[in-house]
Amino acid sequence: MHYIQSIHSILRWLVLIALVYAIIRAFIGMSGRKPFQEGDHQAGFFATLVCDLQLLLGLALYIFGPMGWKNVRNRGMGEIMPNAVERFFAVEHIAMMVIAIALVHIGRSKSKKALGETKGHKSAFWFYLIALLLILASIPWPFRTGFEGHKWF
Numbered sequence: 314m315h316y317i318q319s320i321h322s323i324l325r326w327l328v329l330i331a332l333v334y335a336i337i338r339a340f341i342g343m344s345g346r347k348p349f350q351e352g353d354h355q356a357g358f359f360a361t362l363v364c365d366l367q368l369l370l371g372l373a374l375y376i377f378g379p380m381g382w383k384n385v386r387n388r389g390m391g392e393i394m395p396n397a398v399e400r401f402f403a404v405e406h407i408a409m410m411v412i413a414i415a416l417v418h419i420g421r422s423k424s425k426k427a428l429g430e431t432k433g434h435k436s437a438f439w440f441y442l443i444a445l446l447l448i449l450a451s452i453p454w455p456f457r458t459g460f461e462g463h464k465w466f
């Protein structure tokens with residue numbers, strides 16, 4: 314479980330870099346009124362790929378790790394919900410990340426349908442941007458109270 318957690322921790326940076334790259338491409342395309350092209354789609358596709366990988370690793374951590382399902386089963390929601398850190402891993406992290414990854418998928422599929430048109434950039438930009446903000450807000454950053462033991466990498 315430990316090495317899965319380490320990969321999940323490092324992969325966050327690839328998720329963030331892939332999304333920022335796709336967002337910058339979409340922004341440039343949008344402001345230059347360029348058509349949405351294959352390269353733009355590939356940037357979004359790569360972001361979807363790393364997000365899906367992160368989802369798989371996250372699910373493994375949730376099912377087999379100490380902070381997910383096991384904690385819910387052993388202690389019960391009544392004890393978990395008042396504790397900010399336990400609630401975060403049992404409910405908030407998974408819920409927000411699943412929503413964010415779904416938005417990345419929607420953005421990719423909408424922009425793919427608009428290949429060759431300028432509006433593809435607009436879908437990509439907004440869906441990826443909102444997903445990025447949700448992800449940034451739902452990472453257990455070590456500077457956040459309660460997550461001091463968590464890593465930067």
Ligand code: HEM
Nearest residue numbers: 322325367368371372374375378379380381407410463464
């Ligand atoms: C883009 C999506 C995601 C990002 C960027 C992300 C990032 C992270 C980070 C940075 C940690 C802390 C790792 C550490 O301290 O070593 C973590 C922990 C965790 N994540 Fe995610 N995560 C994502 C999605 C998910 C999803 C979808 C799930 C569940 C299905 C999940 C389940 C977990 C669990 C259970 C832990 C706690 C591990 C533990 O301390 O035992 N993550 N995540």
